[in-house]
Amino acid sequence: MKRIISIQSHVVFGCAGNSSAVFPMRRSGMDVLPINTVQFSNHTQYAEGWKGMVMPAGQITELVQGLANIHVLPSVDALLSGYMGSAAQGEEIVAAVQQLKAANPSAIYFCDPVMGHPEKGCIVAPGVQEFLSTKALAVADMIAPNLLELETLTGREIHNLDEAIEACESLIVGGIKLVLVKHLSRAATSKEEFEILLVTADGAWLAHRPLYEFAADKQPVGVGDLISGLMLANLLAGYAPVAAFERTNASVNAVLAETFRQNAYELQLILAQDAIANPEIVQRAKQVK
Numbered sequence: 676m677k678r679i680i681s682i683q684s685h686v687v688f689g690c691a692g693n694s695s696a697v698f699p700m701r702r703s704g705m706d707v708l709p710i711n712t713v714q715f716s717n718h719t720q721y722a723e724g725w726k727g728m729v730m731p732a733g734q735i736t737e738l739v740q741g742l743a744n745i746h747v748l749p750s751v752d753a754l755l756s757g758y759m760g761s762a763a764q765g766e767e768i769v770a771a772v773q774q775l776k777a778a779n780p781s782a783i784y785f786c787d788p789v790m791g792h793p794e795k796g797c798i799v800a801p802g803v804q805e806f807l808s809t810k811a812l813a814v815a816d817m818i819a820p821n822l823l824e825l826e827t828l829t830g831r832e833i834h835n836l837d838e839a840i841e842a843c844e845s846l847i848v849g850g851i852k853l854v855l856v857k858h859l860s861r862a863a864t865s866k867e868e869f870e871i872l873l874v875t876a877d878g879a880w881l882a883h884r885p886l887y888e889f890a891a892d893k894q895p896v897g898v899g900d901l902i903s904g905l906m907l908a909n910l911l912a913g914y915a916p917v918a919a920f921e922r923t924n925a926s927v928n929a930v931l932a933e934t935f936r937q938n939a940y941e942l943q944l945i946l947a948q949d950a951i952a953n954p955e956i957v958q959r960a961k962q963v964k
Contacts, residue, residue, distance in 0.1 A: 684758040
């Protein structure tokens with residue numbers, strides 16, 4: 676069984692960060708060790724607000740050291756990071772990656788560079804964007820940005836698929852082994868479907884899923900966290916990158932389809948759990964370079 680340390684946000688109710696990624700990774704056969712960067716009552720896009728706190732400085736370091744003390748780190752295959760409550764937490768995560776790789780040199784660091792989206796009411800703490808663009812990027816093996824995050828990481832404006840691929844390739848040249856663009860947005864080739872992009876040293880692949888007509892104020896949150904967690908889980912399960920990409924896309928589509936059927940705001944992970952573990956791949960990824 677593969678083992679993952681997942682350092683992300685946590686919500687008591689609903690799905691975001693670890694609350695979106697941990698169960699699907701476990702349902703995919705992974706042993707997941709969650710460490711929370713924040714603990715909120717619910718995700719931050721509820722009109723009524725939320726309660727909770729950023730985890731205290733030093734806690735990530737303490738928890739990772741606790742794992743080291745009981746000799747767990749050599750058996751950890753990957754570290755996944757997502758939403759950070761502060762730039763200081765980022766420093767702790769990079770130190771954790773270094774400590775993990777010292778214990779297990781083959782371990783993977785999969786970075787989901789969550790930078791926030793002011794239009795959605797999700798804003799990261801000062802210094803987090805700069806940290807992700809420099810220190811996190813320097814040690815990451817794999818990365819899963821959305822289009823806005825890809826632009827920030829590469830210092831480019833991206834208007835179409837070719838430019839998105841070129842930006843990903845610049846990260847590959849810099850040492851990243853795999854880039855998964857979770858949302859192509861305006862760089863997509865179609866406005867009728869949702870598109871995601873995979874780029875490795877071997878090429879680039881595009882995958883589609885249907886667009887579901889959620890109400891504007893009820894767009895599900897945590898989809899990006901779900902994508903990153905499932906992609907890492909599929910890779911660790913032994914699937915080649917393109918197959919892992921296809922499985923991830925199919926599982927995420929199943930979750931969204933069930934969420935839409937239930938007229939729900941929060942992702943319906945429990946109802947869709949069988950499709951998470953055994954997705955039906957209807958649409959294959961298309962190689963675009």
